[in-house]
Amino acid sequence: MYGLVPGGREWIEMAHLLKTFSITPRDFVRAGEISIAIQGILKSVGFGQDVIRRASVCAYESEMNVVMHGGKGTFFLAVEPEMIVMEVADDGPGIQDIDLAMQEGYSTASPEYREIGFGAGMGLPNIKKNADEMEITSEKGKGTRVKILIRAEEESGGAG
């Protein structure tokens, strides 16, 4: 996957800006903080508005997935002028049926979970919608790993 990224991890080691966060499952007080931090970093770098928006949505959804369903998690961020790569892994119960989880409208979250963030949290389908590339691997009882790539094509900086 990733086209430009042989093996994923090696690429991450080469990138310009790297950051790692840890995610605590079921910590709803701090949930979303990582995405906001990432949004802030991408803003101060000065990516285009659409790139920032898509990356933030993906960051938020994958962070919330771990908070709601996952185990202890790690969030890697790698930033290059051409692309943003995120890799979110956790040691939780894993996803039973990935194809099903990728379907829009499908959610194992209880209603009260879905209320967090005013009904957002469409989860994996929303990541797929906003990412340029996405790869998900999961093993029952061992955890889940989501890799996300956002291409940062040059765009005009104006409102729009």
Place this chain on the structure above:
Amino acid sequence: MEEQVKNASWDHFVRIHEDLCNGCVLCMKVCPAKAIRVRGGHVARTEGLCIDCGECMRVCPRGAVKAITTGSRKIDRPTAVAIISPVLYTQFGEDITPGDIYEAVKGLGFMDVVEQAEVMAQYVKALELYIREKGKSRDAPRPLISPVCPVVVRLIAYRFPSLLKNVVPIITPRELSAREARKKIAEQRGVDPEEVRVYHVTPCAAKMISIKRPVLMERSYLDGAIGISTIYPEVLRELKARKEKKGEANARNRMVEWAASGGEIDNMEEGNLLAVSGMQETIRYLERIEMGLLESIDYVEFRACGEGCIGGPLTVADKYQAKYTIRKLGRRQRQGLQADVAQVEERYKSGWFFTHWEPRPIGHREQTLPLAEAIRRQEQVEKLRRALPGKECGACGSPDCATFAEDVVDERASISECVFLKRPREKGESG
């Protein structure tokens, strides 16, 4: 805490007075734009970042931060129109009615006194039409954002430019009032509308900048602003002088509830409406909106001041006292909105309510760097940030460790300013 304007070409209308400032860190800490540093024992502001919110003014224990308004003595009252914000009605307690206050301001010698409340019902109806119209469109940005708070609008133009398209392009009640008052007076007196002077009696420190350098319009219909705290003693004196004449007009709907957070949306009948107030809360919600959350919400009423405009820096009454007064007054005169719906619809279609101005983002330093360089800069910032102690003390003169890291990388501060990094290890500490 107010000073009169001497030079209208200033970029900012919240000023810090060096001679009164002792260089403490309070204003620097609260500044949401991170525009303040402490250098050489005094505060210094990066003018390009300031959004005139007045948070610094609120916390300064020495009164060194002042909001500049037009100042009531500068105004030639017999040729000036005053537009009254409903916040004024919340400043004198429950026993003094809006009608009395209105009459008292009229007694201060202005050519005319107009209540902003007069257009508010129409504004709210127009807003409802707009929200309904956009609700049907799939491409419309969600949620829509209130254009009323000038600090929020500037904050968006600086830090959340992608959300400028969410701001409703309806002219705010204060500006609609000013435009109509100007027109009316010019017609009545047979003068050029340009010659009429119109001032807003306001609780808001950002009103001056919104008049002199508006974001949502090409030009403001107002000429200046008079702080409520400036005019308060005069109104009080006038109220006392008029003690016997109880204002008979208190049955009218004065929109007093507008002055508090939620007052704008409380008058709307349908939709998923949200009210958020306070600077930190506003920033939090703008971040969420930019992330594409809150798309189930139709409209957000943001107010940068906690509890809404009654929390404005140019008020006299405490905001909770004001809220209490609103409750009491509102009980007495609760009634439906008095808007002529047919007229609003006609005006809506003719563009009467709309500002035909494309708002522009207000630029940032970082955005001028090429991406590769900006990433390298950010990487250095992150590295330095990890090396800093994270005590967030502000002793270095930057508001927090993260901003200090940026300042060092941008060569606006020296790493030696950090008191924790600088201190040599004492005996007994491991090393």
